[in-house]
Amino acid sequence: MPSYSFLDRMLHRAALQVVPIAELSFDLDQKSIDKKARDVTNEKHVFVSGLARAGTTILMRRFYATGQYCSLTYRNMPFILAPNLWAKLSGLSAKTIEASERAHGDRILVDVDSPESFDEVFWRIFDGGNYIGKTFLAPHTPDADVIGQFRSYVAAILASDGRPDARYLSKNNNNILRLKAIRQAFPNAVILIPFRNPISHAASLLRQDQNFIEEQEKDSFVRSYMTWLGHHEFGQDHRPFRMMADGAERLKALSRDRIGYWLELWCQTYGWLEEHAPEDAIFVCYEDLCQNPDVWSRLAALSDAGSPDDESNEAFVISDKRGEADAFPELVDRASAIYDRLAGRARRALGL
Template identity: 35%
Template sequence: MIVAALLLGLAAFIAVLRILRAERVARRVASTAQTALRVMSDPDKSDDEKEREVRRASVTLLGLFLAIAGIGVAALGATAAVVWGGAQAGLYSLDAAIAVASSWPFLIGSTVGAVVLWLALDRLGRNKPAPEAGKADKDMSDRDEVPYGPMEQALHNFAFASPARQKRLGALETRLYRGRIDPARAHRPVFVTSLPRAGTTIMLNALAGLPEFASATYRHMPFTLSPLLWSRIGPVFQQSAATAERAHGDGLEVSGDSPEAFEEMLWMAFFPRHYREDRILTWDAGELEPEFAEYFRTHMAKVVATKPGARRYLSKNNANIARLPLIESICPDAAVLIPVRDPRAHVASLMRQHARFLDLHAREPFGRRYMEGVGHFEFGAALRPIAFREGAPGPQAATGPDFWLRYWIDAYEHVLATAGRGAVFLDHDAFCAAPQAHLPQLARAIGAEDPAELAALAPMFRAPRPAPVLDGADPQLLARADALHDTLCRRALGAEAAPIAKEATA
């Protein structure tokens, strides 16, 4: 009887937490703390500005602390009322109930049970029948686009709040799993990079399906710098690997095992000075730091160790076009695949995604925190353009085709000026129109172990649609973009894209 009463009290405790929405308050605490940390490390803000914003955050945190304390008192009061009521009814004595509640078996069992119950309620809430109409439809759509429950969101907020903490956890993992980390698996990596919407995701998905390549996956979120350690702990907190369309609304489906672009979190942890409030600065080879190079190569080997049989690292990171010389300095044996898309189709796609994520971020703040936490600053309220040139406009100017055309031109002029010998340019439109002809060339360029396996992926690619008309675009910008596109395509999988030898270099 005592155990039954205590379990009923535990259920009352959880019920009060959920009714009073404790998880929402906890998310606000994490979000406010994350914002304050970001402000404190922002080199563009003066000390006075930092002091004012941190002071405001402190007041907000105080209010949230009082709210959490009140919710906690209410939850404990509900539990106490249940247990006290049983004692008053003569079912047991309070001393006996306290003795059972403070015993190790009950403490461990009730903790595990509470976590399981909380996760079960989260899943039950996500699996409710879809509402028929009105605002409920909009709310359900938001949950589908940001498929994380309250506990998972709180965990992500905690992980995103401190890149330095992620870095330290990765270093701890290196010591714990040293026997599984083979430095040779950091040789001959393949980096897929370009502006977003250039065809980088389809290339990542194609190569990640080959046995020799391993890439970061959604299973590694949110502690992406500790893929081996988190693969042991993460399943307790993560959802099942159900397949669903990703938030881009582009028809690509993802699951927990899908490859994704999470490498940027490593760069954020080591180079915070490059991430300004409204832009991201480019890198050069002179910024090579031995500590980072060693950490990066070790991280690559860890990712490869997460996939049985894999021998090479694969990543997709759109921001890597801002640091091509540095990547070549760290990994001189790397192949860097750079898909290039028709500028009209590319700009139209960039504009659609920016509008889509502006809407999503306005409806679901966690969507913005998620993108910023993993280093996706490409769209929506999270947009921070890479400053490929001095005086480039900031995110506030991203209101029409001319902004994106200029950004396209700046990006690929920078790529042409900085790409090294390992760069492999891909004409995305020609590649997708005739994959059977291009895949053997790609296999040679990246030193694929089995070219036939790569050639068999031809059905993944679909011929592109005709390029749209960019209404209102500056004709001179269009002409510049077309000329630059021609120059890039003349380098695509041609003589200048030197194949990467299959033997690992020192």
């Protein structure tokens, strides 16, 4: 997250924490745009969603680099729900900050124009009580009115971009909780679900949890900021996905400071997605994405993303870190079986 002054922090608190202010900003923004603007319902938007550290950010940035898409960026902060009004009132277009490595310490550089996972603010403000628990996040089934509001929100984001042919690009890991609602809102959207070797993935989740706990101990605003944005993947306000009735008990039986906890979370998340993701959602094996250029080419073609040569200078890189996974052989076997099934499904979907 960027470095914020005291006044910046107070503005973020008002815009993101105080629900009536957030709702009012949304309503005013909706009234400010042309109601006869293009209908974005049937366009081929792209939604990238998976468990954190699955390669979702780098995949989203590769799509964004094609120039075909509009996404929320740090310029939209903190009035995320009012992209048109805030651009006019704030003069953010004149702001620049030097690109710096994001808090994850993963060599991904961000500046005010970097696309980011901000549309979760919409779901938290308008329907948070239906999926955000005190200690978990549950599968989410928003009603038709909320889905319609989300469709209007995406239209407003695209209106703020100004390009008549730009499509929406979202990277929101919490969307795995509501993929069927995303499909209902946008029937022709491309839904991509990245997944990664479960051992290296779990090791990465463990490192990031420890990293953010340390950062939040130094600065409590970091915890509040992540909570306002709906980021409960790691840190002091970690709230795991609860995909099954006994999921919480299984996690409680494991220590969060060991890789077994994160392997269990991986199994619960991707085991559930294997059964409940929309049939036309495309699973994306991160290792294949790194090793086989045809994966990106076919994803770009399926999404009408333009030439696959229009790509960022950020490479897909495999990590082979195992952590202490050998201490959890049953979890490793369970996760490996899910991974193998998803990898086969992913390759078949792309004709590989």
